[in-house]
Amino acid sequence: MPEPEPQGLRERKKVQTRLDIKREAFRLFDRQGYANTTVEQIAEAANVSPRTFYRYFGVKEALLLSDDHIPPIMEAFANAPADLPIIEAYRHGVATFYASLSPEQRAAAIASERMLYEIPEARGLLYSSYVRLIALITDALKRRPDAPADELERRVIAGAIVGILIAASHDNPVPDSALDEMLTILATRLTR
Structure with missing residues (x-):
């Protein structure tokens, strides 16, 4: 299998931000339930703005x-x-x-x-x-x-x-x- 193309710094940061948001969302879902977790709580836990969250996922359901x-x-x-x-x-x-x-x-x-x-x-x-x-x-x-x-x-x-x-x-x-x-x-x- 060929080696994947190396990603640039910008792309690696996007991938990491996406992973950080998902990781924090899943942690919050486990702790307080999916329905009780807000986008604002997820954004705060992931150290991003709600606007950044929406840029990556659009809606909370998209995390899944x-x-x-x-x-x-x-x-x-x-x-x-x-x-x-x-x-x-x-x-x-x-x-x-x-x-x-x-x-x-x-x-x-x-x-x-x-x-x-x-x-x-x-x-x-x-x-x-x-x-x-x-x-x-x-x-x-x-x-x-x-x-x-x-x-x-x-x-x-x-x-x-x-x-x-x-x-x-x-x-x-x-x-x-x-x-x-x-x-x-x-x-x-x-x-x-």
Whole structure:
């Protein structure tokens, strides 16, 4: 796997600020509950202004989503080696992305995924996130040499992948082995 491009100081500061805000938000959520935590409290704990918080996240709920993870996963999926079947290419995309995370970034990703399932107010975000992911996988499949040309067929494959993510992730936010096993079953069924 090629080495990632080194980030400039400005980009590293943005990444760190984003991580600091998430870390403090999750600490406050654990201590006083999601609903009882305000953006102002999060900003103060992270030593940023509320305006800075909104520039990074827009709304409190966005702390729980990993929207910044999706584009690099889709890029690695679409650009996976051409000889990899679709499901293996998807695994490659996910593995490539998670291998690029620092331990702190991975911990933040796990914490946000866990909270998406634990916080009742956040459950609706999951549905929107999964619907968006189906569209992104459908689009990324256009760049895969073994993907069907038909849009509906690509959407069915994307829906199957996301269905597995839903099934594996329910009450198990980071289902590494379960997800891998379920993707293997899907890959086997697709090749029959």
